[in-house]
Amino acid sequence: KQEVTQIPAALSVPEGENLVLNCSFTDSAIYNLQWFRQDPGKGLTSLLLIQSSQREQTSGRLNASLDKSSGRSTLYIAASQPGDSATYLCAVKAAGNKLTFGGGTRVLVKP
Amino acid sequence: NAGVTQTPKFQVLKTGQSMTLQCAQDMNHNSMYWYRQDPGMGLRLIYYSASEGTTDKGEVPNGYNVSRLNKREFSLRLESAAPSQTSVYFCASSGGLADYNEQFFGPGTRLTVL
Numbered sequence: 221k222q223e224v225t226q227i228p229a230a231l232s233v234p235e236g237e238n239l240v241l242n243c244s245f246t247d248s249a250i251y252n253l254q255w256f257r258q259d260p261g262k263g264l265t266s267l268l269l270i271q272s273s274q275r276e277q278t279s280g281r282l283n284a285s286l287d288k289s290s291g292r293s294t295l296y297i298a299a300s301q302p303g304d305s306a307t308y309l310c311a312v313k314a315a316g317n318k319l320t321f322g323g324g325t326r327v328l329v330k331p
Numbered sequence: 332n333a334g335v336t337q338t339p340k341f342q343v344l345k346t347g348q349s350m351t352l353q354c355a356q357d358m359n360h361n362s363m364y365w366y367r368q369d370p371g372m373g374l375r376l377i378y379y380s381a382s383e384g385t386t387d388k389g390e391v392p393n394g395y396n397v398s399r400l401n402k403r404e405f406s407l408r409l410e411s412a413a414p415s416q417t418s419v420y421f422c423a424s425s426g427g428l429a430d431y432n433e434q435f436f437g438p439g440t441r442l443t444v445l
Contacts, residue, residue, distance in 0.1 A: 252431070254434065262438060263421060263436040263437050263438040263439050264421065264423075266433045266435060269431070269433045309373075309374070311374075318376050318379075318389060318390065319376065321375075323371075323373050324373070
């Protein structure tokens with residue numbers, strides 16, 4: 221059974237510092253990995269999707285890498301801002317058309 | 332473009348009552364999904380519809396039914412609500428089941444069953 225873990229569960233950084241968020245998964249037979257952002261009381265916003273054949277994806281200040289063989293993905297957010305404060309979730313898609321989500325990392329960027 | 336919309340935003344039910352959660356998307360997506368989010372359990376797939384006219388069970392389908400009314404709309408029905416169904420319910424859609432398709436989520440319905 222696929223399990224997705226995000227450590228740490230919470231992270232606090234000063235504004236301007238780079239954020240590094242980790243996601244690990246137990247079964248490397250994935251089709252893609254997606255990073256989401258969730259603000260309190262809101263839905264999920266898709267940030268990046270990496271297909272299994274890709275090593276990384278970039279969008280603005282965000283960069284996500286994928287190492288399938290080691291079962292890891294990392295989301296980098298450059299020059300963090302208070303508006304980046306949110307919970308970040310990763311999810312992997314495997315057989316059965318199901319996304320398996322991690323528990324999320326709650327990020328606070330202090331001004 | 333409204334994206335994925337859900338109604339209602341909040342609902343309180345008594346045990347045994349029934350209700351239908353509505354979801355619609357305006358992105359011409361083929362696939363739609365229903366998830367629930369619970370503290371400590373994360374997001375779990377209830378049902379999904381790969382395309383209009385098809386539905387399949389996800390990880391936690393017991394106590395729920397779904398209807399893919401047309402390409403735009405996918406509803407989730409609780410026939411006899413139980414306190415264990417207290418949760419936040421999210422609808423999502425994607426272009427299809429192919430690996431390059433992102434899932435886009437609605438704002439959620441917060442359901443409390445007393």
